[in-house]
Amino acid sequence: xxxxxxxxxxxxxxxxxxxxxxxxxxxxxxxxxxxxxxxxxxxxxxxxxxxxxxxxxxxxxxxxxxxxxxxxxxxxxxxxxxxxxxxxxxxxxxxxxxxxxxxxxxxxxxxxxxxxxxxxxxxxxxxxxxxxxxxxxxxxxxxxxxxxxxxxxxxxxxxxxxxxxxxxxxxxxxxxxxxxxxxxxxxxxxxxxxxxxxxxxxxxxxxxxxxxxxxxxxxxxxxxxxxxxxxxxxxxxxxxxxxxxxxxxxxxxxxxxxxxx
Ligand code: IPD
Ligand code: CA
Ligand code: CA
Numbered sequence: 001x002x003x004x005x006x007x008x009x010x011x012x013x014x015x016x017x018x019x020x021x022x023x024x025x026x027x028x029x030x031x032x033x034x035x036x037x038x039x040x041x042x043x044x045x046x047x048x049x050x051x052x053x054x055x056x057x058x059x060x061x062x063x064x065x066x067x068x069x070x071x072x073x074x075x076x077x078x079x080x081x082x083x084x085x086x087x088x089x090x091x092x093x094x095x096x097x098x099x100x101x102x103x104x105x106x107x108x109x110x111x112x113x114x115x116x117x118x119x120x121x122x123x124x125x126x127x128x129x130x131x132x133x134x135x136x137x138x139x140x141x142x143x144x145x146x147x148x149x150x151x152x153x154x155x156x157x158x159x160x161x162x163x164x165x166x167x168x169x170x171x172x173x174x175x176x177x178x179x180x181x182x183x184x185x186x187x188x189x190x191x192x193x194x195x196x197x198x199x200x201x202x203x204x205x206x207x208x209x210x211x212x213x214x215x216x217x218x219x220x221x222x223x224x225x226x227x228x229x230x231x232x233x234x235x236x237x238x239x240x241x242x243x244x245x246x247x248x249x250x251x252x253x254x255x256x257x258x259x260x261x
Contacts, residue, residue: 001080005107005114005130008061012083012105012117013128015056019049019087019103020121023094027122033095040161041091046070050087053105057083069213080110084239086213089118090189099123104191106216113239116220118191127195127221135224137199144226144248145200153203153251156185156193160209170208176258177206194218197246198225204247204255206232212239219246228252232259 026045034042050070057066058075066075068085083105088094090101099122107115116135118127127142129135135142147153155177163170178184185202187193191214193205198221216239219229229237229246234256237244247255 001109003081003109008107009115009117009128009130011057011060012107012115013119013126015053016103016105016117016119016126018052018056020119022048022052023088023101023103023121027094027099028097030095037161038164041095042070043088043091043095045094046088046091049103050085053085053087053103067212069211082108082111084108084113084213084216086191086211086217089191089214090187093188098188100187100189100192102189102191102195104213104217106220108216113216113220116217116224118195118217118221120192125195127198127218129198129217129221129224131220131224133224135198135221137195142199142225144197144222145203146250147203147248148250150180150203150251150254151182153181154183154185154201155181155204155206155255156187156196156202157205158186158188158190158193158207158210160207162209173206173259176261177255180254180258190214191218194222194227194246197227197248198222200248203251204245206243206245206255206259208243210242210244215239215244219244222246230256232256 065079065082086104094101105117114131116129228249232243
């Protein structure tokens with residue numbers, strides 16, 4: 001089964017730029033914000049962004065599978081070619097007019113992610129990766145940081161939507177990491193977190209209960225930039241797993257030990 005990944009990449013990038021424009025146009029102007037769960041928001045911007053991406057893909061690849069956050073299985077075509085989309089990663093930031101959010105588009109063949117695209121509409125930073133070809137930020141190759149020590153590392157994490165009812169394990173890990181690392185950030189977009197590991201801004205990222213659309217593109221971008229990505233037990237990460245640990249390799253074992261204490 002062959003497909004021109006350059007063409008796939010270009011269609012994905014075009015769709016992401018279209019969505020970025022939609023998101024910028026709605027930014028700061030939303031009148032209604034709905035709740036999918038107590039802390040899980042969805043806005044007209046999520047929906048419009050997703051519709052734009054789905055239409056752009058459908059126009060070029062009518063028989064591909066599309067798995068997108070807001071419509072889930074609606075575009076299931078039983079194809080080996082599958083697009084995995086988060087039309088707005090960082091909706092809580094977006095709803096509060098914090099300009100840290102992204103559009104995340106991944107393309108997989110028989111379950112293997114081959115293309116990853118993450119675009120930050122407010123900064124214009126475009127992260128792209130193609131399997132076995134590398135990862136780029138606005139066209140320049142990127143790689144993970146050389147930082148060797150956790151004590152000098154800047155980390156990033158996120159808290160799942162059940163943190164209020166089940167805070168203990170998350171807080172215990174957070175506190176231990178806080179003591180071990182130079183600092184921790186919580187940006188609010190898992191796709192951006194992974195891209196920032198990829199380009200060396202963070203040494204490590206961990207989070208629980210993310211969804212496939214949160215990580216599919218960012219994982220390939222980070223891996224192609226040299227990151228190590230596993231679950232908390234050290235086994236290979238796949239996008240359906242409930243835990244992710246992505247690092248520059250050097251701090252991986254130290255972080256994994258803390259996560260398992
Ligand atoms: C969220 C972001 C956030 C993470 C949440 C995700 P959404 O995605 O990636 O960083 O902590 O768990 O659900 O809901 O803004 O697309
Ligand atoms: Ca998301
Ligand atoms: Ca989303």
